[in-house]
Amino acid sequence: MDHQALSQRLDTLIAALLEQKRRELNAGRKKVRVVVTGDNFSSLPAAMLSLAALDGAGFQLLVTFSHSACISGLKHAYADKIDSTCVGALYCDQQPTADADYSSLFLPALSTNSLSKIALGIRDNVASSWAFHALNRRIKVIATLNPECLNREATGFPLPLLSRLAEYVTTLEQYGIVIAGKKIPAASQKLLTLSDILTFSGDAGLRVARHTLITPAARDEIRRQNITIIQEP
Template sequence: MTPGERQRLSRLIDRSIAGLLVRKRAALKAGGKTVRVLISGDDLTTLPMTLQSLRALDNAGYALRVAFSHSASQSGLKAALLPDIDPLYLADDFAPLTAEVVDSLYLPALSTNSLSKIALGIRDNLATVQVFHALSTKTPVIVTLNPELMHLGDSGFALPLQVRLEQYIDTLRQYGIAVTGSGESVCQKRLITLNDIRLHRVTDVLRIGRNTLITPAAQDEIRRQNITVIR
């Protein structure tokens, strides 16, 4: 097969996959799945990660109900995100989880402070109160760790604190909370497409399952971005 034929085949495969994903999103939207997204913390450097998470959920066909914690509002994180959020997705920041029917609760770029409080069972802010309410009603809870927590070795924290934070992350999993890190939603997929790689911006390492398939176009993009793939 010539290089030109490989490129045409690669484009054809990705167009076919894109069409399947569009149909899948339409079917998911018809199902009416709603995710309450609670944005907390005051770290503006998490803005790109949070936006990527919101776009991924929207592209996947979920209806979003986005709320902001007090710290997110006061820090300017809310003001920075609002221009990129559909007004129809905005929810009452302090409305209890029971005020709306949602299928899951999602906290993108979970702050180190909120992680610690949830692990210790402290319920003194919007994030912790809503997490424990969701757990009590068996509403699925998903959190994405912030970059500091995903790369504790580079965080500058003393080693004992790094160990304690690792224990806190394990505690959340023991609660039944789904804890994800950079690109984990990608690594759980059985098929990696070009679009998946283009959205993979946080690190230069991509961890995938042993039997995960990668399309030719995605492989080209992995080489272009110099991403290391670990199975």
């Protein structure tokens, strides 16, 4: 047997052993579907901490990448980290099916595009398809926000667009999607949303900075709860 043939047989044997080990490791584990979206590399470290925690807690990760994550190179960056950190993870590119088996759905650093589509009920990309597949089956959905939604002032987006994105986040929460890692609104923030009002508690009134934009839904809830707005100088 020549050297090349021997090398190929060894590669095949190693691959088979690794696959067997992966099947043994994943036997009986609850499956978490992970859908990676967007093209923002800065969110990778935080997302990997979450994935490593899930893997360490005994969950099997079924990782799917959106089109934007594939063409931007984000898929390759994630795969390198996942392969070295989450030993039981598998990559699955299929669309949702009736017999898809998973116990929860995780959307790390959900892209602005996918956030908008889920909020509007548009099911034409991988993230929105899996989100509604899970919601229709009462499977828990957890999402973290991308840097554009977490750091509103640094985006350069006009306030009306920020307001719309904030309303989309609230819509996802109304669907039953858990938004993890949301920042608590500060008195100096420039945008006040329905979600901020729903989480507000206090008898002394709500203090807001000058020129703060209050979304229409937030104003309705302020009136409903009879909350006093105190404008900071």
